Amino acid sequence: MAKLSPRHAVVNREICVACGTCVDVCPMEAMQIVQGSFASPLEEKCVGCGMCAKECPASAIKVEVRS
Numbered sequence: 001m002a003k004l005s006p007r008h009a010v011v012n013r014e015i016c017v018a019c020g021t022c023v024d025v026c027p028m029e030a031m032q033i034v035q036g037s038f039a040s041p042l043e044e045k046c047v048g049c050g051m052c053a054k055e056c057p058a059s060a061i062k063v064e065v066r067s
């Protein structure tokens with residue numbers, strides 16, 4: 001199994017407006033829009049780079065250390 005990166009993106013689903021910006025900017029193709037209503041990163045692909053968090057217009061994403 002591939003090793004997960006130490007940091008990852010976490011989406012606040014209450015704030016996310018499903019605009020898709022994070023999907024477009026993610027260099028790892030790790031972000032997906034689920035059921036047309038919120039973004040969710042694929043844990044095995046996300047490297048915690050923070051590009052999505054920087055570009056999210058709703059400030060719905062934080063990069064956190066994996067627990």
Ligand code: SF4
Nearest residue numbers: 016017019020022056
């Ligand atoms: S950029 Fe932000 S608001 Fe847009 S889909 Fe991603 S998490 Fe949601």
Ligand code: SF4
Nearest residue numbers: 026046047049050052
């Ligand atoms: S932190 Fe980086 S790799 Fe992870 S979902 Fe956001 S843009 Fe993609």
